[in-house]
Amino acid sequence: LASWQCMLSFIVNNRDNMDSVVKICQFLGGKERCVIRSRFDGVSGFQQGALKFSTSHVNANLLWRISARKQIYNGQSYLGVYLNCKSEDVTTQKWSCQLQPILFFLHKHKSNLCWQSEISSTKLESDGDQSCGDESMKLWSEVLAEEKDYVKDDSILVEIEFRVKSTSGISTSLGIPETMIR
Numbered sequence: 001l002a003s004w005q006c007m008l009s010f011i012v013n014n015r016d017n018m019d020s021v022v023k024i025c026q027f028l029g030g031k032e033r034c035v036i037r038s039r040f041d042g043v044s045g046f047q048q049g050a051l052k053f054s055t056s057h058v059n060a061n062l063l064w065r066i067s068a069r070k071q072i073y074n075g076q077s078y079l080g081v082y083l084n085c086k087s088e089d090v091t092t093q094k095w096s097c098q099l100q101p102i103l104f105f106l107h108k109h110k111s112n113l114c115w116q117s118e119i120s121s122t123k124l125e126s127d128g129d130q131s132c133g134d135e136s137m138k139l140w141s142e143v144l145a146e147e148k149d150y151v152k153d154d155s156i157l158v159e160i161e162f163r164v165k166s167t168s169g170i171s172t173s174l175g176i177p178e179t180m181i182r
Contacts, residue, residue, distance in 0.1 A: 034059055036083070037159040038066045044144065044154050046070040048077070053084075054158075061170045062087060062097065066158055067131070070140050077140035079106070082133030083160050085124055087170070095169030096125035104134050105159040106143070109152035114159075126169070 038054030046052065046069065054066040062085045071080045081104050087095055100121040107114040115138055122132040143150050150156055 033161060033163050034064070035159060035161045036064055036066055037157065039155050039157050040068050041153075041155045043151055043156050048072065051082075062095070066160055067133075068156075068158055071135060073136040078136040079138045079140055079143045079156075080133060080135040081106070081137045081158050081160070082131045083162065084131040086130050087126060093169070094126050095167070096123055097167050097170065098123050098165040099132070099162045100165045101162070102132065103161040104137055105161070106138055106150055107157040107159065108149040109157070110149050115150075121165070 036054070036057060040052050040054070042052075048070055049072075051067045051069045056063040056065045058064075064083065064085045067082045067084055069080050070077055072078075073080070083099075083102060085097065098121070102119040102122060104117045104119075105114045106116075117134045117137050119132060119134065122129070124130055124132065138150070142148050143156065
């Protein structure tokens with residue numbers, strides 16, 4: 001069985017070699033977790049409010065991806081990070097997916113350290129929200145600050161970990177092997 005420490009080491013140590021990756025791990029107790037990781041390039045050129053999207057990954061018959069943007073929240077510029085999903089199958093009429101918890105990570109590039117935020121639980125569904133996120137994950141000035149070590153070669157590494165608690169109208173299990181994109 002894969003361990004979180006082993007997976008985190010793999011992700012951090014291979015930061016420069018992959019643009020986007022999704023990992024599925026079985027943890028003790030049979031709980032399935034999905035980790036989606038993406039590098040966002042051109043951070044210094046992010047325009048206020050414009051979303052940047054990662055490559056999409058198919059899990060549980062849904063397309064999953066990360067989006068990031070520079071945005072104003074309570075009068076200050078922040079990095080906002082979101083988990084997005086939509087049905088891969090256009091014939092699927094109604095679906096829902098309960099996620100719990102959702103962890104957001106912004107990695108430092110010279111160490112195994114990262115900034116973390118969390119949403120305890122959320123429901124994504126075809127008739128409502130198809131994304132969730134942290135709109136004020138990190139102050140934009142801190143993201144760009146050289147001494148904070150989040151930016152390397154004008155890119156940041158963002159990761160989202162979540163567990164699918166329940167589904168309706170889609171596959172009940174992620175059940176796919178590790179997949180590497182690009």
